[in-house]
Amino acid sequence: MSKRSFEAINYMLRPNKNVERKLIVATLKKLQPQFDIPKFRYVGFGSMWFSDFVLVHRYLNICDLITIENQKSRKKRVEFNKPFACIEVRMDEAAIALGDVLDGKQSIVWLDYDGPLKSAMTGDLETAVGEMVSGSMLLVSVNASVDQLRNQKLQGEEVEANVYLADICENEELLNSELRLTANEFPALAAQILHDRIKSAVLEKKPGCEYVPIWSYRYADGVTMVTVGGMIADHMDRDKLRASDASTFAAATGRELFDIDLPVLTEKEKRALDKLLPSEEGLDPRRLEFELRPSEVAAYQRFYLEYPIFGELVG
Incomplete structure (x- = not known):
């Protein structure tokens, strides 16, 4: 029987992922005092380990924490393993839960998928953006191995990697991406796709706001992953972001890919x-x-x- 990722991997012991979390938290600390980070709500996929939740609570003093878990057979185990009483467990699909857990409050949402790029193309991202208010931040992590595009079928027939990528992303321009579909180049392309997806969602769903990229990380604890993210900001929050120490933080590189390779x-x-x-x-x-x-x-x-x-x- 194959194991789910949370059963196969101790998420606390991966050095590159561990450092990535700390760099994200360090960036968030640098947003103070322009943003009242302890008053934010944090929403993520805590699974059994809650590693990001521990950091967010301990170092940012955020007490409004919600984890989304879609495997109802693990409800008792998730509840048992949550490290703090201030964590609410929401048992539901992300696309459903994200529609009502943000509640018009400034939030930090981390859609930390362990699956392929396709995982982020299911509508979760757009649902989150639609419910987020200015000053909120969204992060998305996916598997960035180019092998996920190989030997794939559409309508029962095997297709080339670029055709499959264009289909799952609903973007015909990606038909011309053949030269970037290599082990070295695809992570940067995946990060670009995610940034563009968030930007498009903000333009469509949040009039008066823009997407300001903050994070672009590539790392590998076995498989190559990318994490991207940024702020949904009106002109006032954009100016506050630029005035914060985060704007000069070496690990907050915007769209430029930052490698974590320890x-x-x-x-x-x-x-x-x-x-x-x-x-x-x-x-x-x-x-x-x-x-x-x-x-x-x-x-x-x-x-x-x-x-x-x-x-x-x-x-």
Whole structure:
């Protein structure tokens, strides 16, 4: 019997996803005092781990938390594992739940799919945008492996990857995307598609507002993933966003793809590296007692404060 993702993966122990969450939370902290982040509502897919919920509550002091779970057979398990009393569990399909949980309140919504790009093309995104108010933020994560486009069928016949992509995205311009359908290029294309999808939804459903991109992350803890997101903003909230510290935060790159590519380290290796940091000159891989590529050393040095501690429960 195949396992669902939450049963196969401990979401708290993936270093790149772990760091991604922390960078998103760090960005949100930099939106204060322009935005009263503790008063926001956070809506996500907590699953069994609630890793993002722990960070949002602990570091942003958000107490209005809602997790959406569509597998009704796991209701008791979800309720049992929720780490705080202030988390409300909503058992429903996302497209239905998102229609009434936002309630006209400034919100942060993270549609954190572990499935392919097609997962974000089901209407959830548009439903969320339609219910969000200015100042709210939407993030979307999907699998960005190009293999998801291979050997696919439409109307019973196998089609080329570009044809399948154009069909699921309802965008004929993607028929000309063949050169970008590679392992290296597709994540950037997937991020672009998601940003454009959010932008179109905002233009259609939120007159007087625009979509301001904030996040574009690529990472891999096994499979390549992308996360994009930004703010739905009227002119006042757009100006507040630009005046905030988030506008100059290195990890808030707008539409520019930001790679999170950390090495998997043992606890002993992590301790050895930490003893050498911080370092103005940069770590020299030749000084280490174990093998790491220069790119791995550089990546760790950049994010060593965010790198998860072994057994860390924050996620």
